Amino acid sequence: MTKNETENIKIVADVSDERTSPGELTVKIYSSTDKTFQAIKRLGFFWLIAVASVLIPVLHFVLVPLFLVLGVFFAVRTYRSEGAVLRGTTTCPHCKADITVQPGVLQWPLTEICQSCTRVVRMRKV
Ligand SMILES: [Zn+2]
Incomplete structure (x- = not known):
């Protein structure tokens, strides 16, 4: 808990x-448990957008890697906060x-x- x-x-x-x-x-x-949970939640959110971006023609070449990287960036930021x-x-x-x-x-x-x-x-x- x-x-x-x-x-x-x-x-x-x-x-x-x-x-x-x-x-x-x-x-x-x-707490460190909360941080892990919040970081995973943020990572999941951005990666979900990345997966959704696969469906956008042409732009997915940019959007998918962008959201994957943003997800990691914000997850790390959240974990360090x-x-x-x-x-x-x-x-x-x-x-x-x-x-x-x-x-x-x-x-x-x-x-x-x-x-x-x-x-x-x-x-x-x-
Ligand atoms: Zn002022």
């Missing part, structure tokens, strides 16, 4: 200078706008584009 623990962690956001702002993330930390980001919020250190962190793979540093000033906001663990 796998155990998925969610936890809230404090983060600090910056825009590549000395200004920072605090924030919080809700993350799910994967610590877990998943469920949600999070912070404020932009530059313009103070609220930033909602999109759910995704937990890999430090996380980045998000500020919707009001289009700066890349980097977030790291405190």
